Amino acid sequence: MGRITLDKVSKRFGDVEVIPPLDLTIEDGEFTVFVGPSGCGKSTLLRLIAGLEDTTSGQIRIDSQDATHVPPAKRGLAMVFQSYALYPHMSVRKNIAFPMKMAGVSEDEQKRRIEAAANALNLTDYLDRRPGQLSGGQRQRVAIGRAIVREPSAFLFDEPLSNLDAALRVGMRLEISELHERLKTTMIYVTHDQVEAMTMADKIVVLQAGVIEQVGSPLELYHEPRNKFVAGFIGSPKMNFIEGAEAGKHGAHTIGIRPEHIAVSADEGPWSGVVSVSEHLGSDTFFHVHDTGLAETITVRADGEVGFRHGDRIRLTPRAELIHKFDENGLRIA
Amino acid sequence: MATQHSRSAARLMMAPAVVLLLGWMLVPLIMTLYFSFKKYLPLRGGDLGWVGFDNYVRFVTSSAFWPSVLATLAIVGGVLVITVVFGVLLAILLNQPMWGQGIVRILVIAPFFVMPTVSALVWKNMFMDPVNGLFAHLWKFFGAQPVEWLSQASLQSIVMIVSWQWLPFATLILLTAIQSLDSEQLEAAEMDGASPLKRFAYITLPHLSRAITVVVLIQTIFLLAIFAEIFVTTQGSFGTRTLTYLIYQRVLESQNVGLGSAGGVYAIILANIVAIFLMRIVGKNLDA
Amino acid sequence: MARAVTQQRKIINTVLAWGVGLLIFFPILWTILTSFKTEAQAISDPPVFLFFDWTLENYAVVQERSDYMRYLWNSVIIAGGSTVLGIIVAVPAAWSMAFVPSTRTKDILLWMLSTKMLPAVGVLYPIYLIFIKLGLLDSRTGLVIVLMLMNLPIIVWMLYTYFREIPGEILEAARMDGATLKEEILYVLTPMAVPGIASTLLLNFILAWNEAFWTLNLTAAKAAPLTAFIASYSSPEGLFYAKLSAASTMAIAPILILGWFSQKQLVSGLTFGAVK
Numbered sequence: 001m002g003r004i005t006l007d008k009v010s011k012r013f014g015d016v017e018v019i020p021p022l023d024l025t026i027e028d029g030e031f032t033v034f035v036g037p038s039g040c041g042k043s044t045l046l047r048l049i050a051g052l053e054d055t056t057s058g059q060i061r062i063d064s065q066d067a068t069h070v071p072p073a074k075r076g077l078a079m080v081f082q083s084y085a086l087y088p089h090m091s092v093r094k095n096i097a098f099p100m101k102m103a104g105v106s107e108d109e110q111k112r113r114i115e116a117a118a119n120a121l122n123l124t125d126y127l128d129r130r131p132g133q134l135s136g137g138q139r140q141r142v143a144i145g146r147a148i149v150r151e152p153s154a155f156l157f158d159e160p161l162s163n164l165d166a167a168l169r170v171g172m173r174l175e176i177s178e179l180h181e182r183l184k185t186t187m188i189y190v191t192h193d194q195v196e197a198m199t200m201a202d203k204i205v206v207l208q209a210g211v212i213e214q215v216g217s218p219l220e221l222y223h224e225p226r227n228k229f230v231a232g233f234i235g236s237p238k239m240n241f242i243e244g245a246e247a248g249k250h251g252a253h254t255i256g257i258r259p260e261h262i263a264v265s266a267d268e269g270p271w272s273g274v275v276s277v278s279e280h281l282g283s284d285t286f287f288h289v290h291d292t293g294l295a296e297t298i299t300v301r302a303d304g305e306v307g308f309r310h311g312d313r314i315r316l317t318p319r320a321e322l323i324h325k326f327d328e329n330g331l332r333i334a
Numbered sequence: 335m336a337t338q339h340s341r342s343a344a345r346l347m348m349a350p351a352v353v354l355l356l357g358w359m360l361v362p363l364i365m366t367l368y369f370s371f372k373k374y375l376p377l378r379g380g381d382l383g384w385v386g387f388d389n390y391v392r393f394v395t396s397s398a399f400w401p402s403v404l405a406t407l408a409i410v411g412g413v414l415v416i417t418v419v420f421g422v423l424l425a426i427l428l429n430q431p432m433w434g435q436g437i438v439r440i441l442v443i444a445p446f447f448v449m450p451t452v453s454a455l456v457w458k459n460m461f462m463d464p465v466n467g468l469f470a471h472l473w474k475f476f477g478a479q480p481v482e483w484l485s486q487a488s489l490q491s492i493v494m495i496v497s498w499q500w501l502p503f504a505t506l507i508l509l510t511a512i513q514s515l516d517s518e519q520l521e522a523a524e525m526d527g528a529s530p531l532k533r534f535a536y537i538t539l540p541h542l543s544r545a546i547t548v549v550v551l552i553q554t555i556f557l558l559a560i561f562a563e564i565f566v567t568t569q570g571s572f573g574t575r576t577l578t579y580l581i582y583q584r585v586l587e588s589q590n591v592g593l594g595s596a597g598g599v600y601a602i603i604l605a606n607i608v609a610i611f612l613m614r615i616v617g618k619n620l621d622a
Numbered sequence: 623m624a625r626a627v628t629q630q631r632k633i634i635n636t637v638l639a640w641g642v643g644l645l646i647f648f649p650i651l652w653t654i655l656t657s658f659k660t661e662a663q664a665i666s667d668p669p670v671f672l673f674f675d676w677t678l679e680n681y682a683v684v685q686e687r688s689d690y691m692r693y694l695w696n697s698v699i700i701a702g703g704s705t706v707l708g709i710i711v712a713v714p715a716a717w718s719m720a721f722v723p724s725t726r727t728k729d730i731l732l733w734m735l736s737t738k739m740l741p742a743v744g745v746l747y748p749i750y751l752i753f754i755k756l757g758l759l760d761s762r763t764g765l766v767i768v769l770m771l772m773n774l775p776i777i778v779w780m781l782y783t784y785f786r787e788i789p790g791e792i793l794e795a796a797r798m799d800g801a802t803l804k805e806e807i808l809y810v811l812t813p814m815a816v817p818g819i820a821s822t823l824l825l826n827f828i829l830a831w832n833e834a835f836w837t838l839n840l841t842a843a844k845a846a847p848l849t850a851f852i853a854s855y856s857s858p859e860g861l862f863y864a865k866l867s868a869a870s871t872m873a874i875a876p877i878l879i880l881g882w883f884s885q886k887q888l889v890s891g892l893t894f895g896a897v898k
Contacts, residue, residue, distance in 0.1 A: 052794050054337045073337060073800035085795035089813040098809075099799035146799070344722035344805050347714030351778055352730065354711065359737045362745035369747065424642065426860070432636040435858040440882050441643035444650055447881035449832040451852045451868045456653050460863055466665040484662070501646065506885075507623065555739050562849070563832035566856050581743045586839070591747050598744030609739040613732045 002063065002153035002186030003028045004049060009058035011210075013042055018044050019210035021058060026154075026188060026203075028063075031180050034190045035197040036207035038230045038235070042190045043158055045207070049188065050156050051075050062153065073102070076148035079156040082163065086131035092142050093127040110149075117145040120179075137168045144179070154186035161196065173199060194234050198222070206230050228330035231256050237286060237301065239324070242294045252325035252333055259286065259301040261322040264308070269315035273298060275308050289316065290313045363602070369595035376570060377589045389596035393584075402580040410557045412493035413500060414550055419588065420497075421549065422503030422542065426534075428505070429512045439509075446502035450562035457495045458484060458567045488572035495563055500556075504549045511545035512538065554608050558601075577601055650874075657681070657867035664863035680868035690872055693851035699762050699828035700837070700847050704769035705823055708777045711770075713819075716781035717807060721790055731782065734775040742772075742835045753840060760842045768840065769830045777826055784818025785811070824884040831877050848873040 004026040011019040019041045026032045034042040037123050047053045049060060051072035060068045064243055067075050078099070086095050096117060100110045118124045121141040140160060140182055157176070161169045177200050180187055197204050198218045206213040206229070208220065213225040217253055218234075225231035239256045247255045263269065264287065273292035278285060287300045287308060300316060308314050325333040338468065370389050373382040393399060426518050428439060461468045462483035471482035483491045517537065559578055566572055570579045581601060585594030642652075648684070655671065656664050663674045684690060719727045750759075751770065758764030788811065796810045834849040841850055854875045855866050 050798060052337065052797065071337075073796050073802075077798070079795065079798045081791045081795055083789055083791050085789065085791040085794060087796075087814070088811055089816075098796070098801075102805060103801035146795075153707075278786070340722050340803075341724070344718035348730070350711050351715035351734070351774060354771060354773060355734055358774075359679075360739065362748035363740070365748035365751070366745055367680075427635070427639050427642065430635040431632055431638070432639050433632070434636065434640065438639045439642040439645040440885065443881070443885055444647050444878060447828060447832075447878045448650065448874050449849055449852070449877070450834045451849045452872050452873050453649070455855060455866060456649055456870055459866060460652065460656065461649065466667075466863070468669060471667060471669055498646070498649070523827060540674040559741050559743070559835070561743070562838065562853070565834075565838065566853060578741060578743045582746065585747050587742075594747065595744075598741070598746075601741040602744045605739045605741050608738070609736050613736060 002026075004154060004186065004188070005061040005064075006049070007058075007059040007061065008224040009048060009049060009060060010056050011041075011053065012056045019048075019209065021059065022210070022212055024205065024212065024215070026186060028186055029184045031177075031187045031189065031200060031202045032203035032205060033197040033203070034188065034205045035192065035194055035215075038192055040207040041210035042192075042207050044210075046079075046156055046158055046188060046190045050077060050079050076153045077156055078150045078152035078154075079158065080140075080143045080147050080160045082159040084131075084163075085148075086139055086142055086159075087307075088131050091128050091130055092123060092134070092145075095131065096145045096149055099146060103150070110203070113149040113151075114145075117148045120148070120182075121145050121175075125231060136164050137172060140164065141173055141175075144176070148183075152185070152229040154188060157187065159190055159192070161191070162193075169196075176200065177273075195236060198234065206233060224332065225324065226332055228254060228256070228326050231324055231326075231332075237299045240295060240298050242298075244294075246294050247325075250323060250325055253328040254330070256326065257318045257322065258325040259299040261319045262300045263317040263319070264300055264302050264306060264314050265317070266308075266312075267315060269317035271298070271316040271318070272313060273314045275310055275314060278308060278310065280304070281287055287314070288322040289314065292316070337541060366595045366598050366602075369591050370599050372592045374592040374595075375590055385592065389592045390599070393593055393596045393600065398575065398580055402575050402577045406558065406576040406578070407441065408489055409496065409560070409574075409576060410554060411495055412489075413496045413557055414553060416497040417500045417504040417553065418546055418549060420501055421508045422539075422546070423514050423523045424501070424505045425508035426538070428509055442505055443502045445498050446500075446506075448499065450499065450560070451566055453499055454566035455489075457498070460490055484568055485572050488568055488574045492563060492567065492574050495567070496500060496557065496560060499563075500553055503553065506551050507566065508545050511542050515541045551608070551611060555605070558605055558608065577604070625637055626748070650878075653867045653870050655867075656863055657871045659864050659867075661862055661864045664867070680864045682887050683871070684865055684869045684872065687731065688851060688869070690851070690869075693846060693848045694872075694876075696762060696845055696851075697831055697847035700765045700769060700845075701827050703762070703766040704773065704830050705777075705826040707766060708770045708774050708826060709781070709819065709823060712774060712777040713807070713812070715778050716785050717811060719778075719782050719790075720785035721793055728873070731779065734778055738772070738775040749836075750840070759840060760844045760846075762845045765837060765840060765845060765847070768836050772813060772833070772836070773826045773829055777822055780822040780825070781818065784815055784822070787818075821884065824880065828877055828881055844869055 006022060006024040008021040008023060009019065010017065010021040022045075034045060036042050044053065048055055051067070051070060054066055058068070059066055062075060062077070083273075087098065090098065093114060096114050097110050100113065105113075114127070115124075118127055121144060123138070123141055123145060126134060126138060126142075131142065134142065135257050143160070157271060161172055164172060173196060176187075176189075180200075189196075189200060201218055204218055204221055205215050208229055214221060214230045216224075220293065221230055221234045228241065232241070236260055237259045239258050240262075241254050241256050243254050247253060271292055271294060273289035275287050276290045276297070277288040279288075281304065283304050285302045285304055285306050287302060289298045289300060290296075298316065327333055371384055371386060373385045373388070374380065375382065424442065428435065428442070432438070449472055459467070464470055464480050464482040467480075467483075469483065473480045481487060519537055520533055528536065560576070561578055561582065564574055564576065564579050568574045570576075570583060575583070577597070578601065581594050581597040584590050584597055657680055658678070659670070659674050660679070661676060663670055719731060749851045753759045753764055758767070769794075792814070793806055793810060796806045801809065831847075832849070834853075837847050837849045838853060841847070852869055855869050
């Protein structure tokens with residue numbers, strides 16, 4: 001079991017309120033991602049749940065038990081750190097065994113669980129090596145192994161992939177998702193990368209300056225962002241925002257349209273502009289369009305075969321039903 | 335990164351060290367202050383009552399006071415100049431490519447490990463002895479009259495002995511600092527047309543300034559307190575009586591604890607002035 | 623600097639550096655050489671360098687006359703005891719400062735270091751009195767305590783600089799893994815800090831070994847370490863160069879060897895982290 005409830009939890013560091021009082025419930029077995037720009041308080045929130053920081057006020061409940069003042073070790077949670085935080089002086093086997101040794105698990109049971117974890121994570125050949133002799137991805141797997149053997153009620157991940165190179169990151173992302181499918185344990189995952197959030201989460205919590213901007217499934221956030229911040233943060237390339245007369249036509253202060261929801265052509269469409277940069281990715285082409293009279297730049301995502309170049313004048317057609325409307329406070333107009 | 339729990343644990347774990355040092359600092363300090371206001375002669379009547387600032391006045395007005403301050407300054411200053419100048423030169427030399435660098439470094443460091451009583455004795459007898467010392471042989475070899483080092487050039491001799499002991503320390507720290515100098519900076523300066531001398535003056539030396547400050551301040555603390563070198567060689571005669579040694583004589587040799595304690599308070603004040611400078615620098619580094 | 627250095631320049635460097643190195647080392651070398659000479663050869667004019675009748679006689683005489691082993695043992699106990707005791711007191715304190723820093727941490731550290739700067743001579747008599755009262759005069763226990771207190775600031779400071787390099791996340795991981803504070807320090811922090819602890823141990827052992835104010839003033843016969851052993855050769859035995867040299871060699875050899883082996887670790891500690 002692993003249902004985690006935050007009830008009016010807040011955190012101050014001296015005079016700075018990092019997290020104003022906040023409510024959040026994470027259901028048992030859910031894969032929840034905290035996402036937001038750096039400094040938004042997502043890591044602090046995770047550390048409050050872990051018990052590595054004290055809450056200033058409010059209550060944290062794990063499976064309905066008040067855990068606010070329970071020390072980290074007694075909360076039944078396991079954490080994977082950004083730097084992996086492996087014990088450099090212990091072999092992989094000893095690293096994985098450490099939490100069980102602390103908990104007084106019997107030798108036989110330790111052995112059984114280490115083997116199971118090593119099998120699941122492809123670490124069997126490396127059990128007697130030191131962390132220093134492993135690659136980044138292997139270290140990451142050891143850190144996960146150390147978390148698994150505790151059989152925690154929830155896993156906490158603090159930006160676990162940010163130290164890996166791009167290719168490995170995609171692979172590890174899949175492995176963690178698979179792990180969740182298999183274990184069905186609650187996982188809370190902190191990242192600043194919205195792609196990780198979108199691909200892995202059951203539920204995304206978007207944070208900014210310690211405040212929850214929106215909670216929802218990836219597609220809810222994509223289709224119905226509650227405000228301009230979420231709209232701009234979720235999706236890549238970023239949503240285009242247009243103010244002024246064009247927005248007024250839709251009865252809004254600002255309208256937003258995603259790059260993939262704009263069609264391009266040489267001579268047809270209500271908006272026009274000049275291509276300043278075109279990025280050819282093969283599968284897609286991104287056009288950065290200037291001189292539209294709407295916004296500084298309009299980014300458009302087109303098919304890989306579309307061949308406009310720098311300086312070409314093109315015309316753009318937004319898909320009307322996918323235009324997002326926001327009022328002057330940046331809130332969504334339904 | 336801390337919880338209430340770990341903060342209170344931290345305070346508890348810090349307590350033994352803090353309490354011990356506080357006791358080590360305060361108890362003798364208060365006793366010294368107490369004695370400094372008393373006429374206290376352990377062998378001639380013991381505690382003879384309060385005398386106010388008498389001891390303080392007597393200590394500064396005694397004919398030995400100013401010479402001892404000057405001797406202290408001469409020794410500290412002399413050693414600092416010698417160790418810093420030669421330390422920089424040696425550090426640069428040791429940083430050059432050569433064969434047997436490791437062995438040379440070991441040779442240069444060695445004096446640091448020699449206990450002060452040994453180095454003072456060895457220098458005094460085997461090198462500076464006017465009859466059988468090695469220097470005497472050397473002088474005679476060149477047809478010169480051997481020098482009676484520890485009486486004719488007593489201060490210089492002490493400066494030399496102490497410099498020999500501290501040169502390794504200065505060299506080691508300056509060498510570490512030089513090795514941390516980004517060689518691309520020097521190469522960039524070379525590309526800009528700076529001569530080797532200019533590169534030293536405008537790049538190497540400024541880079542070393544912090545290390546030099548550290549050397550000067552750490553050495554000053556230790557040099558203000560040098561004792562064994564004088565105890566073993568001149569016993570404070572021939573103008574080598576430093577403030578430390580003067581206080582030592584007042585307390586142990588003339589058994590005038592009141593007077594010596596007043597001197598001790600002066601020495602503590604002097605050391606604290608130096609300490610404030612050192613703390614500033616080290617403190618700044620803590621922030622960085 | 624990835625650049626070819628001319629052979630000629632390298633030769634000049636080598637000759638120069640070896641010359642200076644040998645010059646600085648010469649007093650020690652000369653002492654060691656003299657210790658193997660007879661008294662007559664030791665003061666012969668002109669001096670002899672290598673071509674003399676090597677003898678071990680001086681060592682035997684020194685040992686016989688002043689019981690070297692007893693002084694050596696005192697030095698080992700005093701230097702070793704004060705260092706180990708200091709580290710036991712300092713590890714928890716350094717842990718607190720490095721991993722649970724507060725606004726006052728810096729002030730406490732600086733204050734600790736400033737106690738190191740109190741001139742010993744200023745408090746000699748009070749310590750003397752306290753020692754008489756407690757019956758610690760001329761005892762190894764007394765010196766262990768004094769030298770421990772003297773070096774404690776340096777030990778705390780060095781450990782603090784080493785601990786600060788250890789990422790706090792690893793200790794947090796241990797905490798999440800269910801380690802108590804004691805287990806965290808014993809199983810995770812200490813093994814990771816072994817190199818730092820070792821160099822702290824070494825440097826302070828050397829400082830305590832060579833300490834020559836308290837060891838000379840607070841001991842008489844029973845607890846006197848090698849500093850006092852050698853000071854007793856100050857006169858008139860100092861005129862017997864060969865024996866003086868043998869005694870000197872015996873006093874410095876242990877620390878010289880230890881120091882050479884650990885010179886790399888010593889540098890980082892000596893700079894108080896002020897020079898990178």
